[in-house]
Amino acid sequence: MGSDIQWECQYRDRVQLVNGHSPGNVSLLISHLAEEDGGDYQCSVEGAHLIIRLTVKGCPLENRGEVLNITAHAGGSALLPCYCPDLHTKVKTFRWKKQNRSTHKQEEISSESGQYRDRVQMFNGHSPGNLSLLISHLTEEDGGDYICAVEGSRLTIKLTVKGCTLENRGEVLNIAAHAGGSVLLPCYCTDQHTTPEEFSWKKDNKDTWEEISSESGQYRARVQLVNGHSPGNVSLLISHLTEEDGGDYQCSVEGAHLIIRLTVKGKTLTQFSFITNFKSYNETYLHR
Template identity: 35%
Template structure:
């Protein structure tokens, strides 16, 4: 049993059992420290407790993946395990040898890459000349699979698909694919650039024999599509249009009628004013009609203006109180009524 030299009289800080979670491809730190920085030389070791006690530094499965943190701090006996694998899961023990042996047990749970939509087929649509992402994710984005492969085949049940990642066995995919896992180890999606119709087919993302996802890529030609209309909405719209036109027609007719009445009433009022305010002197039928003259220059202007406007025929009706006395020429103008007839 290999032993590592440390400080004598080290008392382990924290003897309670601890449980940690790690992810495949990641790292985990198993803490183990001495409380007394002035401890003297003694020995300690790290054990993996499965069915028997196994020293991790003598196990080939951990070769190149272990690191002690006691170089800068001799009392720090913690162990760092890198590039975690599913088989690293289990119980570990930091064991310190002294007059009163001490130890601390730490259990590690390793979460691996379980694919989203495992064993299913997903359809992806792309357009020639553009880029398209073929989706493939682990449920735990921090988990990195131990192996990853992308393959391509024209048909779904091709017995000899060509690998396009990590090796490029398909000439038409050369220099056109890129993995998108720089920030998230569990993002295994593939970016395919400069898409053509020759790239359509079936792609498979696999991280193990039981963990894979099939992707069917369709390359659709670019063309302008005509927006689809709803037949029901067209029927409803066509049934509403006649009612709208009818309402508009009725409203327009009413508006024109109102305007015509307003114009007619305005002209009638104007003609009546011209006939009653021109200051004419009325005579009876027995007198000479050529003496009918306007009594002022204003009357003359009104008459000239009337001659240029619509022609109006005036007739005078004279009411006389005593019909048997024609010789009297006294005229009561208040009893005359004047009627205007419009042509």
Template identity: 40%
Template sequence: MMYIMRYTYSGESVFLSCLVKCSGRYKPDSEFRWKLPNYREINPTELHQLDQGRFHVFDISSGNLSLLISDLTEEDEGLYSCWSNENQHKSFRLTFKGCTLSETEREPKTKYTGDSVLLSCSCEDPNTKPEDFRWTHVESSGTEVSNESPRYKDRVHTFHKTTPSNLSLLISNLSEDDQGTYRCTVNNKASADTRLLVKGETVVLKSTQSLNELSMFLSVFLESLCRPAGCVLSEHHVTKSSYAGESVILPCSCEDPKTKPEHFEWKRAAVNETLVSDAEEINGRFQMIRDSPHNLFLRI
């Protein structure tokens, strides 16, 4: 049996043309019909009532039995044929262009606690619109990675609503518990894995300077305290070391990302000296970084 191939994507519409020469003895509603996938057979009148009006037949009285299907899903895939009496006029094979995942990075991604990470996952064809996809954390028994999961609540962001073929995942405020293998699965079929390594943020001092210069450097090493009001601080076990003239960022954040502390201050603990607070900025070298209200990072 010969048929015409039609390739399409989920969410689109497809037009299947079928024109039949009519005579007065034909009774369109009973003589004309479409055979659909899964052995369904239906006449034009019934088609209007099928799947909430997604199927539309044109001017039956003039022999135009063309079929328009809108808002396509992968369940619509298959063979369609237009019939009058026992004569088959046209057949169409409707095939969906699925999501073939682009190749992901083979090397693990390495990040530090408090960082953000972008896990890439996308369809090779930018016109593809996968009906279903999900991210899971393999080592934690396939825990779903979404804002609905308590473990990742308010820490993840996806991009498919604006770009359907882009299934990438952004995770913010990483902890060492986030380490592991992340799996992007499309339509319960194709999948791609990305390995994430999360390290505690410890920077080891390296110096080629003389002992006197090193001693001077150590005298400006900061053991700082962040003291915001109205939030419970996340644990940050961090040792930061750097060279004179360089910059450093010290992390500090509230456990609840919805917290918006009004009052805060950073102090140099050894001498109880305020570096910066909500009330004043002591020195231009000390700057607050608040990319989110609950983050109170300090840049020196």
């Protein structure tokens, strides 16, 4: 019926008799179970025998053999699900890999690997059967096929990371505003949940594009980005407008451009003539 359990290295430091308080109870406790522990066990007491058939459930991956499609946004996070039907199942070995589009080889993923350094997180510390992978600060390069491999079974997840497609890209928008007021120069991704990896605002200054910031001289403390609530909205607000602010502005997002031609209308003088008490007066009014 098999080997004497007390001599098996397989059970070293994992088996315990529970007859300390009840000498007639010779039940056997096996800890840290593995699938290899499954099988028939025989308890023999003074010529009588009892057979116990133990089945140890491993981790037949949920959705194994399937391809799951997940879409996320650049700058956000994505949870790639991979788990055992019983989340209490302890898995001996598992791996996450990604298919390299250039070499077509599968590269192992860890928080120490270059592309994913400090951006990936596992959840099996609290639920040993939950092997899901969380990727943060997503980039478009993170898109592709991911493989969760557990004890011979595997699950493939196709991750699509949406970048910023610039609204009105390649166009020229005309905007008019008044001196002393404010103007919003619109520039945003078609999906405003997307966080652009990089963007810039520049103004055409005699055939040279100069970058705009709240620290630059002409715009000091007068410009503000409005993307606090919508990361894909990188519109520029300019306050306390002057006529010198007029001109061509360029919003650049990940290689795409939008030109905004701003016209700032100044204040004009209008002269009125009128007669009162037989005297002629001229008065000048300032208006926009």
